[in-house]
Amino acid sequence: MQAISVGLLGLGTVGSGVVRIIENHQDKLMHQVGCPIKVKKILVQDVEKERSVKVDPSLLTVNPADIIEDPEIEVVIEVMGGIEDTREHLLQALRSKKNIVTANKDLMAVHGSELLTVANENGCDLFFEASVAGGIPILRSLVDGLASDRITKMMGIVNGTTNYILTKMSQEGLAYDSVLKEAQQLGYAEANPASDVEGLDAARKMAIMASLGFSMKIDLDDVKVKGITSVTEEDLQYGKQLGYTMKLLGLAVREGDKSRCALSRHCCHQLIRLRLSIMSTMRCMFMEKQ
Ligand SMILES: NC(=O)C1=CN([C@@H]2O[C@H](COP(=O)(O)OP(=O)(O)OC[C@H]3O[C@@H](n4cnc5c(N)ncnc54)[C@H](OP(=O)(O)O)[C@@H]3O)[C@@H](O)[C@H]2O)C=CC1
Numbered sequence: 001m002q003a004i005s006v007g008l009l010g011l012g013t014v015g016s017g018v019v020r021i022i023e024n025h026q027d028k029l030m031h032q033v034g035c036p037i038k039v040k041k042i043l044v045q046d047v048e049k050e051r052s053v054k055v056d057p058s059l060l061t062v063n064p065a066d067i068i069e070d071p072e073i074e075v076v077i078e079v080m081g082g083i084e085d086t087r088e089h090l091l092q093a094l095r096s097k098k099n100i101v102t103a104n105k106d107l108m109a110v111h112g113s114e115l116l117t118v119a120n121e122n123g124c125d126l127f128f129e130a131s132v133a134g135g136i137p138i139l140r141s142l143v144d145g146l147a148s149d150r151i152t153k154m155m156g157i158v159n160g161t162t163n164y165i166l167t168k169m170s171q172e173g174l175a176y177d178s179v180l181k182e183a184q185q186l187g188y189a190e191a192n193p194a195s196d197v198e199g200l201d202a203a204r205k206m207a208i209m210a211s212l213g214f215s216m217k218i219d220l221d222d223v224k225v226k227g228i229t230s231v232t233e234e235d236l237q238y239g240k241q242l243g244y245t246m247k248l249l250g251l252a253v254r255e256g257d258k259s260r261c262a263l264s265r266h267c268c269h270q271l272i273r274l275r276l277s278i279m280s281t282m283r284c285m286f287m288e289k290q
Pocket residue numbers: 009010011012013014015043044045046047049062078079080081082085103104105106130131134187188189190191
């Protein structure tokens with residue numbers, strides 16, 4: 001039986017996880033897809049680098065064309081991050097009739113609509129579920145399950161790194177800098193962790209969700225961004241004394257034919273009222289509809 005050949009762009013935190021899943025879950029994937037899945041080539045920056053997953057060195061390349069121009073590769077999994085070069089690679093891959101899976105919210109928040117159009121024109125799939133709230137199948141739910149609903153509001157914790165930092169600071173009294181370092185070592189934070197702590201990562205995720213949930217084009221520049229860099233241990237302790245927990249919340253509201261997206265640091269009344277404990281790297285989403 002012929003295997004589906006996959007080209008992987010990136011072999012960092014997420015890419016290594018993808019390789020592990022493909023290797024360790026072949027039986028399940030075979031059952032779901034109906035044929036084996038084989039990673040044929042992997043694009044990296046440095047072929048000599050030590051990796052957290054063992055791969056045959058002959059799979060590694062620094063030349064994107066080895067994937068994009070290989071007619072045998074049917075699916076490209078993009079987990080390298082970045083915007084402009086990555087956009088070029090994915091546009092070329094789509095024009096070469098390759099289906100794409102990407103975890104890149106930075107790219108999808110800015111060029112998502114162009115990429116989806118080109119995917120459609122070329123009869124290809126472009127899946128980006130992993131770009132928002134990792135384990136929660138939220139995008140699929142917005143596009144399929146909630147397609148007939150008029151969603152009016154979305155609110156949630158969409159960045160795991162900031163939740164991890166705030167939880168550790170609040171529960172263990174640890175200092176901001178040391179917890180951020182820990183989050184980087186654990187691979188939770190982005191390559192540039194400023195995206196997490198200054199709120200841009202969450203803003204991008206809210207923009208992607210709002211554009212799907214409200215069926216509107218959301219301009220990232222219109223999203224109000226706020227991070228957690230100025231939160232002090234004192235702020236958290238005061239909140240705690242009053243029975244509140246500090247979270248970085250994403251909020252998207254439909255206002256007639258327009259929408260408003262913002263991030264804010266909130267004491268989560270609503271989350272507490274629902275008696276949910278969303279700590280560490282956990283994410284959550286609330287939706288309201290008409
Ligand atoms: N980390 C996370 O928890 C999550 C991350 N994401 C998204 O997934 C994507 C990847 O994140 P993550 O795995 O953390 O990132 P990493 O920085 O860990 O890995 C990036 C990988 O891409 C390769 N790479 C980067 N730029 C280039 C380039 N120009 N040419 C060739 N190879 C390149 C790197 O090569 P080399 O190893 O040789 O340096 C590395 O293997 C990002 O879009 C991120 O936003 C989404 C959900 C969760």
